[in-house]
Structure formats: structure tokens, C-alpha cells
Amino acid sequence: MGDRDRPLFVGPSALASRIETELDGKLAVVESTAAVNEQCGGELPTCIVTDHAPPTRDCFELLGSADSPVIVAPADGGTSELATRALRAGAATYLDPTTVDDGPAAIAAAVQRCAVGGELPGVEARIEEFSSIVSHELRSPIQTAKSGIDLAKAQCDNRYLDEVDETIDRMDELIDNLLELLDTGETTIETTGVDLEAVVEAAWPDGAAASLSIDDDLPTIEAERSRLQQLLENLFRNAVDHAGKEVEVRVGPLDDIPHGFYVADDGPGIATDRREIVFEYGYTGSAEGTGLGLAIVKEIADGFDWDVTVTDSETGGARFEIYQQQIT
Amino acid sequence: MADTGDKTVLIVDDEEMVAESYELYLGDEYETIVEYSGGAALMELDQREVDLVLVDRRMPGMSGDVVIDHIDKWEMDFQVIMVTAVDPAVDIIDMPCDGYLTKPVGEDELLAAVERAFSIKRYEDLIAEYNQLSEKYEVLTAQFSSRELAAEDRFTELETRMEEMESEIAETVESFSDSKLSDAFNRLH
Numbered sequence: 323m324g325d326r327d328r329p330l331f332v333g334p335s336a337l338a339s340r341i342e343t344e345l346d347g348k349l350a351v352v353e354s355t356a357a358v359n360e361q362c363g364g365e366l367p368t369c370i371v372t373d374h375a376p377p378t379r380d381c382f383e384l385l386g387s388a389d390s391p392v393i394v395a396p397a398d399g400g401t402s403e404l405a406t407r408a409l410r411a412g413a414a415t416y417l418d419p420t421t422v423d424d425g426p427a428a429i430a431a432a433v434q435r436c437a438v439g440g441e442l443p444g445v446e447a448r449i450e451e452f453s454s455i456v457s458h459e460l461r462s463p464i465q466t467a468k469s470g471i472d473l474a475k476a477q478c479d480n481r482y483l484d485e486v487d488e489t490i491d492r493m494d495e496l497i498d499n500l501l502e503l504l505d506t507g508e509t510t511i512e513t514t515g516v517d518l519e520a521v522v523e524a525a526w527p528d529g530a531a532a533s534l535s536i537d538d539d540l541p542t543i544e545a546e547r548s549r550l551q552q553l554l555e556n557l558f559r560n561a562v563d564h565a566g567k568e569v570e571v572r573v574g575p576l577d578d579i580p581h582g583f584y585v586a587d588d589g590p591g592i593a594t595d596r597r598e599i600v601f602e603y604g605y606t607g608s609a610e611g612t613g614l615g616l617a618i619v620k621e622i623a624d625g626f627d628w629d630v631t632v633t634d635s636e637t638g639g640a641r642f643e644i645y646q647q648q649i650t
Numbered sequence: 651m652a653d654t655g656d657k658t659v660l661i662v663d664d665e666e667m668v669a670e671s672y673e674l675y676l677g678d679e680y681e682t683i684v685e686y687s688g689g690a691a692l693m694e695l696d697q698r699e700v701d702l703v704l705v706d707r708r709m710p711g712m713s714g715d716v717v718i719d720h721i722d723k724w725e726m727d728f729q730v731i732m733v734t735a736v737d738p739a740v741d742i743i744d745m746p747c748d749g750y751l752t753k754p755v756g757e758d759e760l761l762a763a764v765e766r767a768f769s770i771k772r773y774e775d776l777i778a779e780y781n782q783l784s785e786k787y788e789v790l791t792a793q794f795s796s797r798e799l800a801a802e803d804r805f806t807e808l809e810t811r812m813e814e815m816e817s818e819i820a821e822t823v824e825s826f827s828d829s830k831l832s833d834a835f836n837r838l839h
Binding site for chain 2: 457460461462465468469470472490494
């Protein structure tokens, strides 16, 4: 078997031998980036898996010169910055083996995906990998900061600590929103008939001071359950942010549009001239908002070919109406 | 709420500040022990009895996954809650843990999760004991007439205990702070 038929691993031999075992011995191995050309001798390996530990192993050197697809797998763990840079530089896959149960097996699986017709992981897989890295790299320091603030608050009473605490909570919410946004950006949507009432109940936050009432005869609608739940969670969170913790929220069917429904609250409502821009990224009408919640609602609705519009509720609050886009 | 004073929670997190904050959150309700690595946690478990382990998933050296795999293999009888910065994936189905929290975890969320894990344990213990009593009840009612059994004080005690346990099980289910969990258990009855 020539090197053309085999994947090439650039990295520590201990990890290489474990990947090689997973691949039944079909792996060429070199320990440094500089040795890649010498090993290949003009042949193209099916793909190159590389650690990133400069100067011996520099994935960006390979990404700039290799003709084979490159899988970047930092053996000692990576960072979100490395993931972003590697994917931008053209890496076929970024895989941090320390974040999965069995790193060598995960790398071998990625190699096999390359080997089968040279297929690369799709956009969704890359988004998922990226999302996982971002999630870990951002939430861990948020936890550390929050822990530090709580420990400090236990020792002294200081209003600045409360303000920092609130800021950290806002950052946490922003991260949640950003991750939701990444999730919403996935391309494949598989819909099925979903019991709307059950999803409304699942989306309603446990222990909330706000109250929820659900009209009879909520329809079964064609949707992907997890995204529909995310849409409803964002609408409920929006109601609390804008109308207060004790807001009354009502969900019911639209009278004149089959399979349409509304989410209404008894808060201050949304002024007529703001009803379009509330769905824009970054727009927020409250100190607690991140400016992403309703943008994500719109994004999810668009994915289902739904329209979402704002009007007044019976009590003068906001009423969001969600329904299948009308063909004109 | 059940008496929590005699329960011990082992906190395992390599971030000292994070581990200390968990200790702060739980300290009023439970006895706490803190370890900063998976290996130290396993040594602690070998020497002391604990009722719940709160373990960070991603730690240098021995990860939280490896720690709970050991706990599972050793068939230790306590609750395990995994804490992680990464959103849960499908692999948690196979994970031998009783709870899963996503960072950042605050005081209310942590206390609710620990309380819920203990409620589930209490529920499991009650169901196991009730099933034992129920087996004996079935055997005795098949063997003896109701008149014979009515004359037996110990059978009357068995019936009383089963009724008490039915109430305790119902109360435990109602006590779950998470109404969705409570609904799920109610559907089982």
C-alpha cells in the first residue's frame, strides 16, 4: 500500500499508535510538520491529521501548503481561538480529542469519513464542534467568575459585587443566545406533527413567578420539537424581561389561521413603530435583554417558513402571532 | 423536605474557587468534602462514606467520566451529579449519573439539583422496600384465607406498613421541586 492510500498522522507516537490500532494499521506517521514532504515523497495521503504544538508541529504550515484535507486534533487540548483560526484557515475538521470520551476513536472516525470518497464532515458537524468548543471555553470562566463573586459576597457586602454579578448573568445569557444562534443556523430541519400544548408546558420555566394559561384546542403543528421549544422559551423569557417577573402569559390558537398560534402577555406592549425592529439582532428594549432573543425567534420561524408578527394583546400587552407563511 | 443534616456531599472540581463556591452553596444544608482531582476523589471514596458526588466532567488527568465509570464499576450506592461547561449530548444516556448540570451553576440551581437527587434516591429506596413487602403480601394472601390472616397481628402490621409506605411514596413524589419530574413519577403510578 502506498502513502497515497493511507492517511498521515503528524504528532506524538503514543497517540498515533492508538489511532493506528483503531484504523487496523492503516496509518503513516511522522512526528513533525517538516517531515511531511519527506514521508509523502510527492504522493498525496487521503488526509492529514495533525497535532498543533509549534514549532515542531504547526497546523497552519500544513493548512497553507497541503493538498490533502487536514484534520486538526490538538493532542493536549485546544482552545476556541485555535478552533476558529484552524477552521478559517481551511481545516476540514477541528477535533479536540480531550473533549470526547475516546479521542483516538473519534480521530479515527474522522479519518474514515475522509477516506470514504474523500467526504468531509458537513457544515452542521463543524458548527457542532465549534459550538461545543465555544461553549466550554466561555462557560468555564463564567463559572469561575460567578464562584469568585459569590465567595466575595459571603465575606463582604458591596454593591459593586452585585453589579458585577448582574453583568456576569447577562454574559451567561448572551452566551446561551449565541449558542442557540449557532444551533439555529444548522441547515437540515426535519419536521413532524408536534403537540403544541405539550411543548408550551415543557418550555415554561419551572418555579417561575409568572403565570401561564393555555387556551383549549391548541393545534398540532408541523415543526421540529426542539426548535419550537427554543422559540417558545425565548418568547416567555422576553415577556418576563419586558413585563416583569409576575407577568401573565397566555398561549392560544389563532381564530382565522389554521395551525397558527399566539403568545400574549399583560405587560406594557410594543409600540407600533417598533414592531418590525424588535426582531433585529442587537435590538433590546430592556436592561435585561441581550438583543438576540427575538432575533432567534424570527430565525427559527423563518426556518419553518412561518411568519411571526407583533400586535396588541387584549390587555394592551404584546401579542406575538406565529403562523405558516401565506402564499400570495 | 427530608432531613439533610446527616448527608455528605463530595465536591470534585479542579478549579479551587469553583469547588469552594459549591461548598459555600451547600454548606448550610449538608456536610461537604472537597477534592481537586479525580484520583484524590476516588481515594476519598475508598475511605469515607458519602451520599452524593458532585463531579466536574472535564478535569486534567482523570476526567469526571472516568471517575463515574469507576464509581459505577465499584457499584457504590450513592447519587452522582455531573457538572460540565458543555451542553449535554446524546452520550449522557449511557452515563452512570443521576443528574447533569451545565455551568455556570448558581446556588439555587445546585441546591435544587442535590435535593432532587436525594428525593430520587429516597423514592428508589421506598419502592424497593415496598416491592419486598408487596411480594410477601402476595405470598401470604395466596397461602392463607383472609380470616386466618386477620387473626395474625404481624400480617396487620404488614398491611399498615404498606399503607404508610404508599403515603410516603406519594409525598416523596409531590416533594420534587421540579414539577415535570413530579408529573413523570405520577404517570408511573
